[in-house]
Amino acid sequence: MQQFDHLIDAMKADLIKTTQDLIRFKSVKTPAEPGKPFGAGIDDCLTFALKTAGDFGFATRNVDHYAGYAEMGEGNEMVGVLVHLDVVPEGDGWTHDPYGGELADGRLYGRGVNDNKGPAAAALIAMKAIQDSGVTLSKRVRLIFGTDEESGWACMDYYKQHEEIPAVAFSPDADFPAIHGEMGxxxxxxxxxxxxxxxxxxxxxxxxxxxxxxxxxxxxxxxxxxxxxxxxxxxxxxxxxxxxxxxxxxxxxxxxxxxxxxxxxxxxxxxxxxxxxxxxxxxxxxxxxxxxxxxxxxxxxxxxxxxxxxxxxxxxxxxxxxxxxxxxxxxxxxxxxxxxxxxxxxxxxxxxxxxxxxxxxxxxxxxxxxxxxxxxxxQKPLFVPKDHPLVTTLMKVYQAYTGDSGEAVTIGGGTYARAFENAVAFGPMFPGMEETAHQKDEFYGVEDLVLIAKIYAAAIYELAR
Structure with a gap:
């Protein structure tokens, strides 16, 4: 299960840089402009994410500037990984530049580093590790970039009207272990x-x-x-x-x-x-x-x-x-x-x-x-039974990396998982980790970022092999 770990370790600098680059876009929703339904900052961030994914060798598509995706592999079915690039306003009282992507004492700081740009970068690196390993998958893998998660989810509404729906999916935008239920x-x-x-x-x-x-x-x-x-x-x-x-x-x-x-x-x-x-x-x-x-x-x-x-x-x-x-x-x-x-x-x-x-x-x-x-x-509640194959697969991966024998849980947060059938949230916050999403000095530890990239690589492989 840990066959991609050495590849991710070798790409640690790429993971840090990609996260920092994403943070440096002030991707807060602003009034729509021609061809930019959620404003220039969000659109610039989406354009950068797709270019980075293309440079990594993935097929990419800009879904009319409402969303985008990076895809690898072959097969009739598709595994989705659901992330978002928009962030809430930074607010006041920061001691680090909210859009600087600063690295200090083993932590990356910036608005959106854990909600949700760090996990987006980790999922991208996880896919790159799988691709570079040369393993064969039976399903395609698509990393879907949303752009309106913090407001009205118009991005996902548009995506679902125009693009293929994943057979199964997870969203790295909540907590570990697997989240089998989300409140309404x-x-x-x-x-x-x-x-x-x-x-x-x-x-x-x-x-x-x-x-x-x-x-x-x-x-x-x-x-x-x-x-x-x-x-x-x-x-x-x-x-x-x-x-x-x-x-x-x-x-x-x-x-x-x-x-x-x-x-x-x-x-x-x-x-x-x-x-x-x-x-x-x-x-x-x-x-x-x-x-x-x-x-x-x-x-x-x-x-x-x-x-x-x-x-x-x-x-x-x-x-x-x-x-x-x-x-x-x-x-x-x-x-x-x-x-x-x-x-x-x-x-x-x-x-x-x-x-x-x-x-x-x-x-x-x-x-x-x-x-x-x-x-x-x-948004109505999300509920996927604990014995669903998606949940049991993600729990198996999580337990292999952490040794935590706990069960899947429910949360009050709302993630893109509820936009699709057979989708749940999965990370990036570990039990006991300080939660700083939507707060000043939002941060995420570099070693934790590397760890979630490894977890997501294993999860993607188990779902798509």
Whole structure:
């Protein structure tokens, strides 16, 4: 099973360089341009990945700039490896250049190094090792590059409409061991138009903004108040509260003040690993003497129904099951001005739960405060039995390299695996490894990168031989 290891060891420098080169593209989604549906940065990264794969000797195809692939081997059936080249925004607070691909103390740093450019490079090197070994495969192997995984998956929708579907596939975009189940995902906005306020002498909230993406824990948020009244004592008590997760500061300017909240970003599927700046900022605002009206009611709604809840307890959707655990509730974005307010929410719900049941509770609780649920996106849960040949094959490879006798697991994250039949996620994060995806100073260890390339080479060979 370890017949490709020496070839991958010999290509370690290529693996590092390819990962660094991919990181150096700021492949964050931007407005569409002609021939670049997700913006120039993502398209440039896709073009580079395909050129690199072509230089390695693989057949390549750019799928109308929505996706691309590198392919090797022959056969009627095809094994897919599903990666993505787009990344979430870098956020603030980095000590390394987020797009520098810096190598320090045995780690590669940069936005996307583990989500998902490092694994993409590792899969490419794994295929190169198999090709160079001269072994014969009975199936083709296709490394599929997606470009819109962090947003709406329009890339996979387009790919499936125009290209061949793999017979089996895995996505190196989650955890080890094999992931046989992924929770359902709901993304939506809670909105309300504002018209009513009472000039009662209270502080008037005129704007509230924070967050970048639904699937990120927001690390910054700010609010602007008019008719400001000194609130430093309340702020001091808030920051000294041991249960507070976020640091707040006030900058008064005459009758106006800006309140800033600094939290810690994390992946929206694991919000307990971050510190939600929106939640604590609104919690602080709820302590102030705010002017009665629609904007203030928006704050009161959030404080009463969401607060720091991570599992939808007060929104009527705190479901759980044995395989998945508890539902996960993350507010990723807030945008409020005198005319309207909007919260963008990302929910991961248990595999055995019906998504409509989750939405019913949310609609009922938000509706009592006059908020409407709009712009719904829904990805149903993924479940592949543990005894499925795909899962057992990947588990055999994983156990051979790690000695870990554990079983396949389920996660709250969502990967490209759910875009296809007979697909699961597989790595790259090992049990106990520090998770830095969607956080500042995202990193992945070089030796771990080499190890996953070896694991993926063995997995590809076992599935395609």
């Amino acid at each position: 995902i709901l993304v939506f906005d809670l909105v309300k138009d504002f018209s009513d306020y009472l000039n009662d002498g209270g502080m008037r909230l005129v704007s509230l903004k924070g967050g970048n993406r639904p699937n990120m824990v927001p690390d910054y948020a700010e609010a602007v108040l008019e008719n400001y009244k000194a609130s430093e004592d309340i702020l001091k008590a808030w920051n000294q509260d041991k249960s507070a997760n976020v640091t707040l500061e006030i900058s008064p300017d005459g009758s106006r003040a800006t309140v800033r909240a600094y939290g810690l970003s994390a992946h929206g599927s694991t919000p307990w690993k971050g510190q939600n700046a929106i939640s604590d900022l609104i919690g602080f605002l709820d302590c102030l003497d705010l002017e009665i009206g629609d904007l203030t009611n928006f704050v009161r709604f959030y404080a009463a129904q969401i607060g720091r809840d991570l599992h939808g307890e007060r929104m009527g959707c705190a479901f759980e099951d044995e395989d998945s655990g508890k539902l996960v509730f993350n507010v990723g974005v807030v945008d409020l001005d005198p005319s309207a307010g909007r919260l963008t929410v990302n929910i991961r719900y248990p595999i055995t739960v019906n998504g409509d049941s989750v939405l019913q509770g949310v609609r009922e609780n938000a509706g009592r405060w006059g908020l409407e649920l709009v712009n719904l996106e829904h």
